[in-house]
Amino acid sequence: MASISDFTIIGSGINGLLTARQLVNTGATVTIYEKNQLGQESSWAGGGILLPLYPWRQDHAITELVTHSIKLYPTLNEELLRQTGIDPEWIxxxxxxxxxxxxxxxxxxxxxxxxxxxxxxxxxxxxxxxxxxxxxxxxxxAQARNPRLLKALIYDLKSKNVVFKESNALQEIQISNNRIHSITTSVEKTPVNHLILTTGAWTGDLWEVLFGAINTTSPEIxxxxxxxxxxxxxxxxxxxxxxxxxxxxxxxxxxxxxxxxxxxxxxxxxxxxxxxxxxxxxxxxxxxxxxxxxxxxxxxxxxxxxTQHGIPYIDKHPEIENLSINAGHFRNGLVMAPASAQLLTDLILGQPTTIDPAPYRL
Ligand SMILES: Cc1cc2nc3c(=O)[nH]c(=O)nc-3n(C[C@H](O)[C@H](O)[C@H](O)COP(=O)(O)OP(=O)(O)OC[C@H]3O[C@@H](n4cnc5c(N)ncnc54)[C@H](O)[C@@H]3O)c2cc1C
Missing domain, CATH: 3.30.9.10 (D-Amino Acid Oxidase, subunit A, domain 2)
Structure with missing residues (x-):
């Protein structure tokens, strides 16, 4: 019987892929479920400007993720190009x-x-x-070329044994005593260790479907x-x-x-x-x-x-012990993604964070 991955990530946009990469680089095993084709939604469609429009008009919480991420991008680009031969065209x-x-x-x-x-x-x-x-x-x-960045990330993660499950939509969870035991998708029912939602614009509606019946802290996306x-x-x-x-x-x-x-x-x-x-x-x-x-x-x-102020939710759920979220990046998902993935990974692994996590809590 196949073993259960340490982390089950739902959604293969920039936030799912970079969260997976961050976790895999710590030695964890990861499975990613995607309801459509890999990396074809908002992260594919965006412009790839690595700065918010008029960042001085945005909340400080956005500046924190942006300024951190833009320092990480050159190395990310270089590593992906070297490891995959695909150039994300960070310029x-x-x-x-x-x-x-x-x-x-x-x-x-x-x-x-x-x-x-x-x-x-x-x-x-x-x-x-x-x-x-x-x-x-x-x-x-700088800018990055979205489709190429995603392609390089998918290639890189496959080479690191991340399991991708395409055309496979999360539909239900089985939960008791504040712990998710398994998930039901459009294709299968499978046990999980830790579930991470990186489901972009669909997160608000999906949350309603998954957790609507239980009274729990929820994101507005x-x-x-x-x-x-x-x-x-x-x-x-x-x-x-x-x-x-x-x-x-x-x-x-x-x-x-x-x-x-x-x-x-x-x-x-x-x-x-x-x-x-x-x-x-x-x-x-x-x-x-x-x-x-x-x-x-x-x-x-x-x-x-x-989201209301463009500030994403990056958090371990306060009540459900094996649930995390990294979603709601609005107009700045590409530029905030590297720091968002790092922050969530630090929170999950109980490590000190470089950025104050408070503004991104559920
Ligand atoms: C026109 C446009 C221009 C933009 N320009 C920029 C820019 O210049 N710079 C910038 O930083 N940002 C920009 N953005 C914003 C940025 O693209 C988004 O913030 C970012 O892509 C969000 O990434 P994500 O991974 O959270 O979501 P997504 O890329 O949408 O990924 C979420 C994934 O989850 C999957 N999913 C959802 N529900 C389920 C389910 N139940 N089961 C399985 N899978 C599921 C979806 O199919 C999708 O693939 C732009 C966006 C658009 C649309």
Whole structure:
């Protein structure tokens, strides 16, 4: 009979995969269940900017995870490239933010968090059609290419004997005396040692299904759709990321340029719309007229795991002894993921944490 993994993780987005990697690196065994295909939801759909939009307007709890994670990314990228041959394309391409009515807070945040910052120059702004207001240039801000990062992580975890169970949705738990004994999925019933939910936007609804009948502390996580476009631009058409009000362009290494994104509260409906395509393409071409020469070759949507203040839940459940959660990263899941995985692993293993865990408690 197959032995039971030390950890059973539900969900194979960036948070499930990095939590698994952190645990496996301590010598633990891990099984990951995924209801669809591996790594195809929000973590695949995102832009991969490794900084929140206007981080100085966000809660300190977000800054903590972000500043920690961005220090971990270069090594993660290097290890994955070396161990898998797949390049997650971590690139410090820099970010130009055109309009900053709160420039003093922006400068102070950068200074306090060791992020180099400079006023955006006339030359830098020349290719763009915008009305700049105290533009700021952040040359060290990096990006990762989401699908490649996920592919590299999956490859790496398979080589470390993590068991993946695809098209296999968690549906029920069997619990007594505040301990989960087994889970029932769409495919099987299996015992568990420690269950970790990294189920992104689905966590709130899933929690209701799993724990609705028992009165227990629960997270509030809701779906927020985001649509993106991809322009088939040539290499070096744009060499850095640009944020103009709430929308952005991200150039990939091969020249392709992402334009994002919408923020829509529409449940789990992932349909792309002509209206969003029109809004995003006119934003992109108006801001950067050079884009008019290139066709749009892709348009997609993802479902972000929304929380009230964008602060994720990273915690061991206070009542159920073998249940943990790492979910609810809203618009900043990629950039917060390495530190989130490290924090949860430290909590589970009873190790001192580098970040104060209090703001992320259930
Ligand atoms: C358009 C868009 C742009 C974004 N841009 C950025 C950005 O530039 N930078 C940034 O940091 N963040 C960005 N984000 C946010 C980021 O993508 C998310 O916060 C992050 O991907 C969440 O990761 P996750 O692993 O928690 O969730 P997901 O990637 O959604 O993974 C959760 C997984 O759990 C699975 N699952 C759910 N329920 C079950 C079940 N019952 N059984 C089995 N499996 C289950 C799902 O199928 C899914 O694969 C963006 C998001 C979108 C949509």
């Amino acid at each position: 410090a391409s820099g970010l130009l933010i055109t309009r900053n009515p709160d420039i003093q807070q922006a400068n102070a945040w950068c200074q306090n968090n060791d992020i180099p910052y400079y006023p955006g120059t006339i030359e830098q702004l020349a290719p763009f059609h915008t009305e700049p207001l105290d533009p700021i240039w952040l040359p060290s801000v 809701f779906p927020v759709k985001g649509q993106m476009l991809l322009f088939d631009a040539k290499p070096d058409t744009l060499t850095h990321m640009i944020l103009d009000d709430d929308r952005y362009l991200i150039p990939r290494r091969d020249g392709k340029i992402l334009a994002g994104s919408t923020v829509e509260k529409q449940g789990f409906n992932k349909k792309i719309t002509a209206d969003a395509k029109q809004q995003l393409s006119s934003f992109a071409i108006n801001l950067f007229p050079a884009l008019a020469d290139f066709p749009i070759i892709n348009h997609w949507a993802g479902i972000r795991p929304g």
